[in-house]
Amino acid sequence: MFKEYCESKIPLIEAELSTLLKTDHNIAPKLYDAMQYSLLAGGKRLRPILLMAAAEAVSGEDGKPYIKPACALEMIHTYSLIHDDLPAMDDDDYRRGNLTNHKVFGEGIAILAGDALLTNAFEVVLRQENVPAERLLKVVKEFSEAAGYNGMVGGQVIDLLSENKKVDIETLRLMHQAKTGALFRAAIRSGAILAGANKEEMIALTEYAENFGLAFQITDDILDVIGEAAKIGKPVGSDIKNNKSTYVTLYSLEKAKEMANDAVASALDALKIFGREAEFLRHVVRYLITRDH
């Protein structure tokens, strides 16, 4: 079911992303090209999918009407990838098998393409129709806090300052929570908010989201050790080679697998107040421990 669900949603998301920023007149066509280059470079589109799936869990109806805020999340995610790849950060030449943004467009344009994706994401959220203004404001708040200095950006700073240093488990957890977990959390909570979740549903989905983020990160670290290079898009073992602290290096492969399983179990448990309408959320978190990229 996971595969079918994604196969039904990803083409919609890709179609939306490809036209979202088209206008009659873009004042800087090269900037637009740079934004589209990274926005349409593939990827699992997990964040928009999670937003729509959380809305479905709450409303029992297709999450498709929320595709614009869902795509806004992908814009924020894409901006963060472009900036993370820059020479002053991780200095990566390739991402998902393609040249990174700054390798194609130059560093200045890459920084600006990231800036614009981040900035316009907020305006894209507001294109949502048929939702009360109060809910949209809450979504803007979720996005801004998750992406900001105590969220993604803060996490990236911790990562940057931890380079070639052995960090403790608390720092590792905080870093991932901020750098990756916060946007997953915002995706799921925003879908819930848009669909009008009550307090109990918000608490359950937040619990689900936090365990989802944890399971995602641990399985990412596991894949670095046991995955196939071609599928994960970077050399296997690169974390070890780069002296990166991960759940696997700080614990052990066995212990990391156990922790991932525990996080998945907690995520599933948090969904117990929902029926079949949350089935996809159950599938997607189970998928994390079986995925190969």
Added chain:
Amino acid sequence: MFKEYCESKIPLIEAELSTLLKTDHNIAPKLYDAMQYSLLAGGKRLRPILLMAAAEAVSGEDGKPYIKPACALEMIHTYSLIHDDLPAMDDDDYRRGNLTNHKVFGEGIAILAGDALLTNAFEVVLRQENVPAERLLKVVKEFSEAAGYNGMVGGQVIDLLSENKKVDIETLRLMHQAKTGALFRAAIRSGAILAGANKEEMIALTEYAENFGLAFQITDDILDVIGEAAKIGKPVGSDIKNNKSTYVTLYSLEKAKEMANDAVASALDALKIFGREAEFLRHVVRYLITRDH
């Protein structure tokens, strides 16, 4: 009156900016330091002042209650300065007599400090109380569009691609409109929106804002030729030395002065539907042609 008004507002703005992002626990203290370094590096604080003054023109009351969205604008302005100064952009070592952000904190942190200022600006707008949600959404839209790919970022791309090239007057005008004018426009329109401006007031203040932006840019170009280096914070004549196209190089000093005066006259004319409550807006645009920095 201009000086007194600014002297009454600037300390409020500085105080707000200095505490706005303080939390009990910042996950990355170095990031916070980098953000505060540039946020509190002085400046005319024109954008927050304009937002509050536009609100005053509409409501006839002190614009101080709107200080949070006003400061959010200053966060966006500050982010743009940090990124513009980067080695991949203008590669400046000094701004307002101080080392630029990347010179103090390194390029990676500087990029991220800019990212975070931009991101959290949206959350800061939402801290506004006692304003209907619909108005706040409009302000978020104003900020996002003004700062985005067809606004500030687009303008910076045009600037970047025009380096060492002679550009025509249309390109110059579009570049400035996007890079600088758009945020002035958003400042003034947002103040009006927050205070509940009617359609006629919005049209008048938008007209004012666009002429304000034009007058600001032309006088900036004039100052580069006739200003005192110490006051404007960069060597006089640096535009000519850097082969930059400006209103002065494309026309003449005399013609540029005439155009600035015309823009100021148009801005004042747009305010004719307002009485004394718009007096500061009149003062501030007149100040542009007499300023020395």
